[in-house]
Amino acid sequence: MDLLPHIKELSRRTPSKILFIVLDGVGGLPREPGGPTELAAARTPNLDELAARANLGRVTLVAPGFAPGSGPGHLSLFGYDPFLYQVGRGVLSALGLGVELGPGDIAVRGNFATLNPDGTVADRRAGRPSTAENRRVLAKLREHIREIDGVKVELFTESEHRFVLVLRGAGLGAQVHDTDPQKTGVEPLPARPRDGDDEASAKTAAILNEFSARAREVLADEPVINGVLLRGVSARPRWPALSELTGLTPAAVASYPMYRGVASLVGMTPLEVEIGADPDAPEGKLQTLRDHWNEFDYFYLHFKKTDSTGEDGDFDGKVHKIEKFDELLPQLLGLGAEVVAITGDHSTPSVMKAHSWHPVPLLLHGPNLRGDAAARFTEEEAARGALGDLHGTQVLPLLLAHAGKLQKFGA
Amino acid sequence: MDLLPHIKELSRRTPSKILFIVLDGVGGLPREPGGPTELAAARTPNLDELAARANLGRVTLVAPGFAPGSGPGHLSLFGYDPFLYQVGRGVLSALGLGVELGPGDIAVRGNFATLNPDGTVADRRAGRPSTAENRRVLAKLREHIREIDGVKVELFTESEHRFVLVLRGAGLGAQVHDTDPQKTGVEPLPARPRDGDDEASAKTAAILNEFSARAREVLADEPVINGVLLRGVSARPRWPALSELTGLTPAAVASYPMYRGVASLVGMTPLEVEIGADPDAPEGKLQTLRDHWNEFDYFYLHFKKTDSTGEDGDFDGKVHKIEKFDELLPQLLGLGAEVVAITGDHSTPSVMKAHSWHPVPLLLHGPNLRGDAAARFTEEEAARGALGDLHGTQVLPLLLAHAGKLQKFGA
Numbered sequence: 115m116d117l118l119p120h121i122k123e124l125s126r127r128t129p130s131k132i133l134f135i136v137l138d139g140v141g142g143l144p145r146e147p148g149g150p151t152e153l154a155a156a157r158t159p160n161l162d163e164l165a166a167r168a169n170l171g172r173v174t175l176v177a178p179g180f181a182p183g184s185g186p187g188h189l190s191l192f193g194y195d196p197f198l199y200q201v202g203r204g205v206l207s208a209l210g211l212g213v214e215l216g217p218g219d220i221a222v223r224g225n226f227a228t229l230n231p232d233g234t235v236a237d238r239r240a241g242r243p244s245t246a247e248n249r250r251v252l253a254k255l256r257e258h259i260r261e262i263d264g265v266k267v268e269l270f271t272e273s274e275h276r277f278v279l280v281l282r283g284a285g286l287g288a289q290v291h292d293t294d295p296q297k298t299g300v301e302p303l304p305a306r307p308r309d310g311d312d313e314a315s316a317k318t319a320a321i322l323n324e325f326s327a328r329a330r331e332v333l334a335d336e337p338v339i340n341g342v343l344l345r346g347v348s349a350r351p352r353w354p355a356l357s358e359l360t361g362l363t364p365a366a367v368a369s370y371p372m373y374r375g376v377a378s379l380v381g382m383t384p385l386e387v388e389i390g391a392d393p394d395a396p397e398g399k400l401q402t403l404r405d406h407w408n409e410f411d412y413f414y415l416h417f418k419k420t421d422s423t424g425e426d427g428d429f430d431g432k433v434h435k436i437e438k439f440d441e442l443l444p445q446l447l448g449l450g451a452e453v454v455a456i457t458g459d460h461s462t463p464s465v466m467k468a469h470s471w472h473p474v475p476l477l478l479h480g481p482n483l484r485g486d487a488a489a490r491f492t493e494e495e496a497a498r499g500a501l502g503d504l505h506g507t508q509v510l511p512l513l514l515a516h517a518g519k520l521q522k523f524g525a
Numbered sequence: 526m527d528l529l530p531h532i533k534e535l536s537r538r539t540p541s542k543i544l545f546i547v548l549d550g551v552g553g554l555p556r557e558p559g560g561p562t563e564l565a566a567a568r569t570p571n572l573d574e575l576a577a578r579a580n581l582g583r584v585t586l587v588a589p590g591f592a593p594g595s596g597p598g599h600l601s602l603f604g605y606d607p608f609l610y611q612v613g614r615g616v617l618s619a620l621g622l623g624v625e626l627g628p629g630d631i632a633v634r635g636n637f638a639t640l641n642p643d644g645t646v647a648d649r650r651a652g653r654p655s656t657a658e659n660r661r662v663l664a665k666l667r668e669h670i671r672e673i674d675g676v677k678v679e680l681f682t683e684s685e686h687r688f689v690l691v692l693r694g695a696g697l698g699a700q701v702h703d704t705d706p707q708k709t710g711v712e713p714l715p716a717r718p719r720d721g722d723d724e725a726s727a728k729t730a731a732i733l734n735e736f737s738a739r740a741r742e743v744l745a746d747e748p749v750i751n752g753v754l755l756r757g758v759s760a761r762p763r764w765p766a767l768s769e770l771t772g773l774t775p776a777a778v779a780s781y782p783m784y785r786g787v788a789s790l791v792g793m794t795p796l797e798v799e800i801g802a803d804p805d806a807p808e809g810k811l812q813t814l815r816d817h818w819n820e821f822d823y824f825y826l827h828f829k830k831t832d833s834t835g836e837d838g839d840f841d842g843k844v845h846k847i848e849k850f851d852e853l854l855p856q857l858l859g860l861g862a863e864v865v866a867i868t869g870d871h872s873t874p875s876v877m878k879a880h881s882w883h884p885v886p887l888l889l890h891g892p893n894l895r896g897d898a899a900a901r902f903t904e905e906e907a908a909r910g911a912l913g914d915l916h917g918t919q920v921l922p923l924l925l926a927h928a929g930k931l932q933k934f935g936a
Contacts (some may be wrong), residue, residue, distance in 0.1 A: 115526075115588075117588055120588070120591065120608065124591070167558060482554055482874065482876070482877060482881065482883075483554070483558070484554060484555070484562070484883060484904055484905070485555055485559065485560075485561075485562070485565075485904070485905050486905075487905065487908070498908065498909075499908075500904070500905070500908065501589075502583060502585075502884065502908065502914040503913075503914050504589055508588060508589040508590065510590075511588060511589060511590030511591060511882075512589045512590040512882075513590075514590060515589075515590035515591070515592065515881075515882045516590075520590055520591065520592070520882075521592075522592045522593070522594050522879075522880055523587050523591045523592065523593055523594060523597055523607070524593065524594035524595075524596045524597035524607060524611070524612070524617070525594040525595070525596060525614055525617045525618070
């Protein structure tokens with residue numbers, strides 16, 4: 115459900131500040147039946163102390179059973195229903211690489227593929243090449259294909275067989291079908307506009323077909339990577355900005371390009387973070403928050419490693435990352451935000467090594483809290499919290515309400 | 526989500542009766558962290574006894590973070606999604622004053638204002654005059670402006686700077702912008718139809734502009750109150766009646782005009798209540814219920830003072846009002862309704878002195894109950910109830926189901 119129009123109607127500016135902390139993929143599962151989750155296993159005296167005087171609840175980001183990608187999970191927490199506010203794969207990949215997209219630019223997700231001599235697809239991922247091999251081959255393409263019909267062609271390595279293609283030029287549309295046939299033994303599909311009368315998308319399709327043909331010529335002498343498959347043709351969406359909807363001045367404190375990119379889609383200002391050896395190290399982020407504390411009233415603060423350790427199946431590593439966050443917490447609380455919330459954009463249970471659909475705990479501290487039977491920031495305790503079961507899109511209005519920024523609905 | 530079409534499809538008449546009790550603003554917050562809420566602090570042996578054999582749950586009336594006004598809170602409990610069934614401010618104010626509105630009548634919320642000699646607004650609330658002063662000035666207007674272009678003009682004092690203007694005549698539309706510019710230093714806006722082709726609303730706008738001009742003439746010699754600002758131009762909505770949707774014969778037992786008015790919007794019959802010195806005293810309402818018990822099968826019973834004490838910041842007063850209700854409860858149960866439910870239309874925590882977004886407890890007693898870990902009718906106990914977390918619009922179908930009035934959905 116889209117609450118944003120109602121939020122827009124009722125929001126008001128106040129001096130209070132909101133610190134919104136996302137521990138990526140923080141929700142987990144027990145390693146063995148009956149055992150603790152990563153959150154329950156972690157030694158977190160500061161979180162425990164905060165949980166005792168906060169309100170907790172459980173958040174479903176998309177819908178029960180739907181494991182959220184990073185984009186949808188975050189959009190939901192920012193108030194944008196991920197079923198209604200969808201981002202194309204090309205755009206998400208570009209954002210993940212830190213590629214800036216202007217209005218009218220087109221981003222496409224590319225796969226290196228192996229084609230048979232008859233032009234049919236032999237391997238949709240070209241044997242999963244190394245990322246170094248991807249870079250080598252992409253450099254060849256980049257050298258030979260800089261422009262097609264006056265449209266600038268930019269190529270970026272993602273990883274293994276994956277790359278991102280960005281088209282920059284006038285009059286391009288994004289309503290174009292994939293060329294990836296999703297199976298082997300058949301030829302790649304031609305790029306086609308979804309609607310034959312859509313001239314802008316027809317132009318994009320023609321350029322993509324020309325790109326695919328030229329790529330085959332350039333890669334003709336390659337033994338494995340001799341073709342490309344394209345999908346997720348998309349343009350940067352034009353959504354109402356969070357500032358426009360809420361009156362907030364929102365900033366993002368995140369090191370990884372993907373999260374800075376998603377935050378920028380809803381109009382947050384991504385702040386520079388000093389990155390040392392470990393891009394998730396807290397010192398840089400804390401300094402960024404301090405440097406800009408007076409300029410904004412909503413700070414989205416992102417930590418990545420709770421997700422990466424989960425994806426790696428590293429239960430103890432995830433526990434350790436949670437404990438590292440706990441050590442930082444007193445300094446974050448010391449910033450003095452009126453409302454502090456901590457949650458995740460999805461679960462990433464180490465035992466699953468993947469994003470999952472399980473609800474994530476939400477901790478909310480600020481004025482006007484109820485009593486709450488939840489004593490720790492864990493999945494199980496959160497079930498006893500005063501906030502109950504929430505959808506991700508309900509988090510923003512709750513933060514605004516506790517910060518005194520949401521007026522009464524109706525008389 | 527609008528469940529009403531489905532309820533209409535599945536409802537059936539049965540002889541069972543539903544007593545639906547709304548303790549206005551009954552949800553609360555602890556006076557100090559860790560302390561009890563008003564409900565938890567109250568000594569309520571009868572409620573406790575009922576809660577032990579009832580099912581409890583938590584109800585969100587509008588959406589998390591959205592503090593409901595009295596209109597939306599009640600509409601939600603009556604089954605009407607307040608995002609879909611919106612009432613204009615003018616109509617709500619008129620209902621609050623007990624002003625009857627027929628089809629085609631237009632209600633407008635008026636503010637007395639102070640205008641500068643150049644016509645710009647100096648004070649949008651004319652220094653917040655006393656209600657007595659409001660009456661004096663409104664009598665002057667009433668004397669000079671009885672009719673405009675064949676349309677009857679009626680004026681009603683609300684309080685302080687607020688009054689209600691009702692237009693009664695043929696061919697009037699309600700799609701008219703406010704004249705209140707919402708700031709000082711600029712002139713009041715002319716009343717304009719939202720759509721230039723809407724002749725009925727253009728007629729209303731012309732009458733409102735004439736009213737504003739005549740009011741300035743009549744008030745020319747007033748030192749402070751020398752102008753009016755108009756907003757919330759609205760007509761009584763035409764919604765499907767509860768009886769038509771459910772087959773119920775619904776009656777409202779409420780003393781205050783606002784609640785009788787909102788109940789009448791969904792087609793309830795507002796019953797006369799003998800009001801003594803205290804309009805919220807239970808004796809009159811109990812007598813009304815007894816007098817009409819055989820005529821209706823759904824009784825909405827409203828108590829106001831749990832809200833007023835909360836609005837006053839009077840924690841102990843609210844506790845006392847809850848305890849007074851508890852004393853009455855055995856007599857209410859003695860009426861013999863098959864289904865009895867108790868809840869609130871929103872929270873009004875004494876510490877906030879205002880409506881709030883916090884969920885309200887719901888108690889449901891009747892046939893076919895589950896076991897339930899909630900032992901008292903309090904916010905915290907309700908979190909452990911068998912009914913779980915509900916939206917306000919889900920209460921009506923639950924009442925109908927427990928009363929045996931809702932058939933199976935699908936084969």
